[in-house]
Amino acid sequence: MASDYLIRATAAQGMVKAVGALTTKAVARAKEIHKLSPTASAALGRSLMGAALLSTSLKGKKHSLTLQIKGDGPLGSIVVVADADSNVRGYVSNPGVHLPLNEAGKLNVGAGIGKGYLNIIKDLGLKEPYIGQVNLVSGEIGEDIAYYCAYSEQIPTVVSLGVLVDFNGNIVNSGGYFLQLMPGADESLISHIENKVNSIKPVTSLITEGLLPEDIINLLLGEKGVSILGKTDIKYKCTCSxxxxxxxxxxxxxxxxxxxxxxxxxxxxxxxxxxxxxxxxxxxxxxxx
Ligand SMILES: [Zn+2]
Known part of the structure; x- marks a missing residue:
């Protein structure tokens, strides 16, 4: 199995920031540590990946980002921490809770999380951490993070986070991406991206077909000239002692x-x-x- 990593890229002359990630191993590790049910695997897995994607905005070596989801659903709260090197760790209050699939046949993360809010806490080495909070939109996590970026940081953002779990509860694969528009991006670029995002298959299907994070970014933005900026390994790593x-x-x-x-x-x-x-x-x- 390939190692986990994320790819940072820009496209359309710097108007789009893109990050693609493969997180299968980190999510499988989280499942093993916490004995996660399939619903909890998807919820914590998406959160771990979301934090890893957001951590690409951290500049300093010692900076870190904490993503907290406080919902009133049966899964309880989620806490995930990512550092500037894309090491992630996290937990969910009720890891054994599993819910029936939703109408679309997908793991019902939204019902597991329920209503509540999302906190993003950035420790940037200053006296006080930066804290942003938004209400949860759907509890599906990807949408909630996108809403946080648009509302709290004023950056139009698309987030897609996928965790594929098999009938035995094992993690088949996990990956995702986020795309952010820089100020001044024109309408045609926005509609181009919207069309692409809506026309491609779910990320986990693309990974099953053998696509890597850079391939997925190319699929989304290839026509707009992609420049790869860097690659960082993602690891599930705890810092306790x-x-x-x-x-x-x-x-x-x-x-x-x-x-x-x-x-x-x-x-x-x-x-x-x-x-x-x-x-x-x-x-x-x-x-x-
Ligand atoms: Zn620990």
Whole structure:
């Protein structure tokens, strides 16, 4: 299986920014870690990919982007983090929830997410992070991210995110793209893109046929002169460590830590993103205190 990556490109003399991504392995890894149902695989998979696509706007090495979806549906909330190197990690509150397919025969992510809002938090190394929030349009995630870009960042954007799951719940493939129009793009370019987006097959079908992210961008924008700017690997990668968990415990404060050791012999903490467990015995906690 090919490695995951994204391709950054421009087209139409810089009037269109395009990013295409292949994320099969990252989504399969997320499925394995969190034991995701098919609906949850599609929901978290699309979110991971969406964050990876958006992370291409990060400039600094240490910058990161967090995508939060807070819906009232049975899947609960989703949190995904992507860094400037397109490493992604994430989780969904109720990974086992699966819903019947929707009328179109697709995984019903919208019903799983429900109504609520989407937050994008960018840590750009400044004192305060940048936070943008929009209401969810459909809970299908791609549409919601496109709406966020158009409304919150004033950039007309098309987002397509696909996760194909087989009857056994395995991830067959996953990929997507986003296209953004720069200020001054004319009407004919906009309608050209709309026609292309509406006429091509779903991304997962194209990947099944053997197309790569750069092929998909060419399919969409080839007639408008595509320049490839770069390629970045995408990986599902967690940043947790025992050290970091210690700092989290310390942040609880002395009083709370004393209370914890009085109540139980050992304290176990678990990382939300990768499910790694960290065990601290009374002596460890004593040192932290
Ligand atoms: Zn972790």
């Amino acid at each position: 025992r050290d970091r968990m210690e700092r989290n415990l310390i942040s609880l404060g002395k009083k709370e830590l004393h209370k914890l050791v009085d109540e139980q012999e050992n304290i176990e903490t678990q990382c939300h993103f990768c499910n790694t467990r960290y065990l601290f015995n009374g002596e460890d906690i004593g040192k932290l205190i």
